[in-house]
Amino acid sequence: MTEGKVPREETIVETLGQEDLQRLLGDHQKLLILYGFANAVSRLLDKEKLLNEAMNVVFGLVKAERGAIFLVDGKTGKLMPHVWRARQAGTKGNEVILSNAVTELVMRERKSVLSLDAMMDERFKGSQSIQIQSIRSCMCVPLESQHRTLGLLYVDSRLQAGSFSKEELTLVSGIANQTAVALENIDLVHRLSEERKRIEGILNALTLAIISIDEEGAISFVNPQAMKLFEVTGTECLGHPYQTFFEGGLFRALLGLMTPALQEGKGVTLGEVACGDVEKSILLQVNIIPLREGLVRKGILVALDDVTEKRTLEREMANAEKLSAIGEMTAGLIHEINNPLNIISGRAQLLLFEKGEDAEVSKAARVIREQVDRASSITEKLLSFARQRPPHLRPISLHELLDQFLETLEDQFTLQQVRLEKKFEASSPSILGDAEQLEEVFVNLALNAVQAMPKGGRFTVATRQEKETVEISFTDTGCGIPPDHLSKIFIPFFTTKSRGTGLGLSIVHGIVDNHGGTLKIHSQVGKGSTFILTMPLAKGGET
């Protein structure tokens, strides 16, 4: 051992030379040594270090030739050597063989034994080990805890009878007592830390976020879930006052629950507490448990369950169910409406066919038929709005699909004096989509554009490929959308047209959403509008 590294506890006696010790130690010094030992061991948490230290001190105090400390093994109940010492070179410490006669006496009586000349001692008559080892002086002291004997401390001398005095026995007993107390402390600390580890293990394994706050208001424990929830590390919050943590942050709402719990020791179990700010909102199930020791309050334990995702999922599922119920109901309703419409329209057509020459009849029949068709096209749109089925996703060549649908609208463009412009990427991106549904999206956007340009104009369809998405934009030079309408145009039945259902964009929105795409709008009143559709690319990119 180098000087600088020697721990303080181990050096108390070593620094004193043996000869000096003999000379200098009066009662006063002995007391000092005892005191120093007591002081040192109270801070030792290592069993072997403690026992070594005890042995050192004993060897410093008495003229022992050999010494050892034995502890009772917790499992076998047998005495096992832990530390041994020999003063003379050539004598190995581990040769110390305990005399059963001595130890049995000590363990049985739970009292120390001092023998001035063991070989002559009446108490050990017939003990072979004493005779074989020719032990003259010996001292054996039990390490007594409150309830049991932890082991024993043994020193002897084979050279000389009467090596140890009664006074020295008292001194060594004092060392043994200190050692026993320290041993018990070590054991207790060990057990406590094991228990703590076990409890922390449980708390860490929980999906609940757990924080404990002591009676002073300092955070004394956080588990990994809590650190994740609060986005902090242990060192950032442990020991800090809880207020600084919850004030002003996302979890302000919790503060109002914790403070009374801490002050009044009242537990709180709350269904759900909404936490958050403009950007983020979190739904927490809160359980605050006051901790007590007898009647004394010992702070609180806060258990939080983040149920945000669970609730969102539940709501989405409920919405989906509602939607499908509405879809079914609408389908039934439309069926009921279309049947009489069919008869009305059929009769009108028949009338037209039979009495078509009569101008009045012909006009009336034609109007009836037109209006029936109008009503039926509304029900059709309502159906596709209400029956948003999940898309059958397949890789689709985007340009091919766009070309196809633009072709079907060619006549309409000409009729309305709308010039069509295509600005496509060089190669067609492949997107994941449901061709039928996407066509519905395109048709709705294109018809809106045409309807926004009653006096004609330009309609531009452009594609632009990004890393993982493709942008499809539809630009018209029409009337534009007033800013205060922008937030409303996706609301079902919102329309500014005398013959519109206001369902077109709602259908578009639903389909785009189901495809994992997004829709953005730029519009300027009097200049025109651009609807930008962003769709995920199919793996593999181009087709």
Added chain:
Amino acid sequence: MIRILVVDDEQEVCDFLQEFLTKKNYEVLTATSASSALQCIKEARPHMVLVDVRMPEKDGVILLKEIKEIDREISVIMVTALRDEQVAKKTLQLGADGYITKPIDLDYLETNILVKRLFL
């Protein structure tokens, strides 16, 4: 003369289709249920049947199957008040020769029949 059977649970529908098709020189029979339709098919052997998809008791899809089992040569045109791709696909797979929606465009119906007639 080409014989056409109109099957719809609503008498009114049967009526106007019968009037129209009679004027167009077809022989028209009507039935307001699947069972009476089957009986009529066995007795009168129509060349073509217009079948309403949704009917109480037995619906049009089942009737379609049964007609095709009796005689694959009989043309069947499905008529529905509710556009539904799934049902459309299914009926076409089952051998339907056409699929039109209500309100029926009579001109469109007639062209459909005319086309089918070419193959009769």
